Amino acid sequence: MPANRKTITHFMIEEQRRTQGTGDFSMLLGDIITSCKVISDQVNHGALVGALGSAGSENIQGETQKKLDILSNEIFLRFNEIGGHLAGMASEEMDDPYALPEGAPRGKYLLLFDPLDGSSNIDVNVSVGTIFSILKCPEGVTHPEVEDFLQPGTTQVCAGYALYGPSTMFVLTSGNGVNGFTLDQNIGEFILTHPGMKVPEDTREFAINASNQRFWEEPIKRYVDECMAGTDGPRGENFNMRWIASMVAEIHRILTRGGIFMYPIDERIRAQGGKLRLMYEANPMGMIIEQAGGVASTGYERIMDINPTGLHQRVPVIMGSKNEVELLVSYHKK
Numbered sequence: 001m002p003a004n005r006k007t008i009t010h011f012m013i014e015e016q017r018r019t020q021g022t023g024d025f026s027m028l029l030g031d032i033i034t035s036c037k038v039i040s041d042q043v044n045h046g047a048l049v050g051a052l053g054s055a056g057s058e059n060i061q062g063e064t065q066k067k068l069d070i071l072s073n074e075i076f077l078r079f080n081e082i083g084g085h086l087a088g089m090a091s092e093e094m095d096d097p098y099a100l101p102e103g104a105p106r107g108k109y110l111l112l113f114d115p116l117d118g119s120s121n122i123d124v125n126v127s128v129g130t131i132f133s134i135l136k137c138p139e140g141v142t143h144p145e146v147e148d149f150l151q152p153g154t155t156q157v158c159a160g161y162a163l164y165g166p167s168t169m170f171v172l173t174s175g176n177g178v179n180g181f182t183l184d185q186n187i188g189e190f191i192l193t194h195p196g197m198k199v200p201e202d203t204r205e206f207a208i209n210a211s212n213q214r215f216w217e218e219p220i221k222r223y224v225d226e227c228m229a230g231t232d233g234p235r236g237e238n239f240n241m242r243w244i245a246s247m248v249a250e251i252h253r254i255l256t257r258g259g260i261f262m263y264p265i266d267e268r269i270r271a272q273g274g275k276l277r278l279m280y281e282a283n284p285m286g287m288i289i290e291q292a293g294g295v296a297s298t299g300y301e302r303i304m305d306i307n308p309t310g311l312h313q314r315v316p317v318i319m320g321s322k323n324e325v326e327l328l329v330s331y332h333k334k
Contacts, residue, residue: 008033008170008181008190015174025157028085028109028134029172033190035079036130036162036170039072039116040183043128043164068122069093072115072130086111087137088144090311092280097146097311106142109157110135110149114280117161118246127165129248133284134158146311149279153304159284161248171197171255173291178255199294200258203321207242207250208262215266219299219331247276251285251319255292260320260328264299274298274314278306282317295325299332 012026073093080086081098084105089098092114100106113132121128134157138148160172168183170190180194206227213221227239242259244250250261263275276282286296286303296303296319306315318325 006192008172008192011179011181011192015176024085024107025109025134025174027083028080028107028111029158031080031083031085032076032111032132032160033170035076036168037183037188038075038079039130040162040164040168042068042071042075043116043122044168046122046125069116069119076113076115076130080111083107085109087142088148089113090149090279091115092277092312097144097149099143108137110137110144112149112279112284114277117248117281118244121244121246126244126246127163127249128246129164129252130162131248131281131284132160133279133287149311150308152307153278153283153286156283156287156304159287161251161284161288163248163252165249165252169194169252171252171288173288175287175291178288178292180255194256197255197292199254199289199292199321201293201322203254203258203260203324204237205240205242205257205259206262206324207244207253207259208264209243209245210241212266212268215268216264217266217299217332219328219334220262220264222331223328247281247285251289254294254320255288258321260318260324262328263317265316269314272314274316276314276317278303278308278313278315279311282315285317286319289319293322294320295322295329297325297329299329 012029016023016026073091077098081100082104085107086109087106089111111134115130116128117131118128135151135155136157137144141148158174163169170181172179178197179192180197181190182193184191226233226235230238253259254261265274269275282303289296298316299318318328
């Protein structure tokens, strides 16, 4: 490896010095990074280690769990429970916050995570990922309850994701821009390969599950219809549509080349508030997108301004290139 290439360890040391941190946060990130390396290894081996297929169970959202969902959740818990940097954890795969082992040292942070986003793609070998969010634990709390986790996205200390694709990437923001790291399998270390990631303000690419079109609200129908009309329509330009069914992969594409990702409210899911989880998906991805110059909205309000009412609360999600998201938000306002 060339001597001038920066590892994620060196990057975190520089950030710690810049912010005059104590090192607790860097060590917590180190545990998260290790978790993602282990999950990456399991994903890469797939059927070779018997990790594919259904586990025959459902999570709190009523979704069928894959074997790798459960395994990834266990990996995250085991690698982060004893470091002494956390007061508690909450996972998309678990009904309630995870109680740290008795006697384990307590820290000042809370960790929320989706251990394997897009796991419906696992068995067909399409990119999946891990999403996480770090919050400060309320002062004096050593055994956090649900209400201690219910903080708006604006209070996030850090957010990030790992993408398990052709290469494994780790994308991170702690409120000072967005940086991407690629795992060098030869040395087992993430290397800074995408410094200062930015979402282009304009795009001609959108991502949405078009099979739900008949259930959409009017602003979404209008926007997609205008895009689909191409040069003959009111936008006067051709658009491309994408849909991977993995939020990590969709957002990574947008960070790399722009675009708009939509999982809006529709008539089938109106009663539950939306499809994607606020605490495990919308807030951390919203922080990343905003730090990269994009916009994250429900169509009616900024995602990170929402005051959570439940650990598994769902919300509509529209995020990506600034000018396209703002145009769609204006349709909602009308």
